[in-house]
Amino acid sequence: LEGCRWLDLCTGTGAMGAEALCRGASLxxxxxxxxxxxxxxxxxxxxxxxxxxxxxxxxxxxxxxLPTLAGQNFDRIYFDPPYAGHLYEPVLQAIAHHQLLTPVGELAVEHDPTLHTAETLAAFIPNSALExxxxxxxxxxAIAFYSRR
Structure with missing residues (x-):
């Protein structure tokens, strides 16, 4: 993660962001x-x-x-919302719409596998912008990892 730009959504305790800092993220x-x-x-x-x-x-x-970050790009995005909440669809759509992920970046979406699958999460992403x-x-x-097409 040396030098990467990390976006932590629904940050919680900040453990993932802290780990990114420990591994050398620049932002x-x-x-x-x-x-x-x-x-x-x-x-x-x-x-x-x-x-x-x-x-x-x-x-x-x-x-x-999230829309206030439009124009910025991140190498890694970690999204860990409340599992039973309704944030998956609007946030995944906003990430794709605002092109927050760099062309070689990766989006990690944490979820309860009994509530969502990688396929149901991908269906929230417009125009199949991520795979x-x-x-x-x-x-x-479970964690589904997506990259830009």
Missing amino acids: VVGIEQSGRACAVIQQNWQQVIRDDQRIQLIRGDIGQK LCRYKRYGNT
Whole structure:
């Protein structure tokens, strides 16, 4: 991940962004709605950040905040919403619409495999702008990895 630009959506505790920083990401941007979570994220990221790295934490509704990143590109996007929520479709559409993923980037979508499959998630992506490149299952959690076509 050395030098990559990382976007962490529904950031939670910030663990994935912190790991990206530890592995050399040059930029980590997170979007999280919870103010309490944002305080934890900021603290976690500050513990691992180096002088040559940048972080940006955006607090607010992901549907409103994600379009503000239009014009930026990310090498890795990690999306871990509440599994039973209704964020998958609008967020995946926004990622594709705003072309937030670099041409060689990768989008990881964490989900409950009993609620979604890689195919049902891909159906939310307009014009088949992204294609499934890997799929991993870890018990009750699955991660579908997509790249640009």
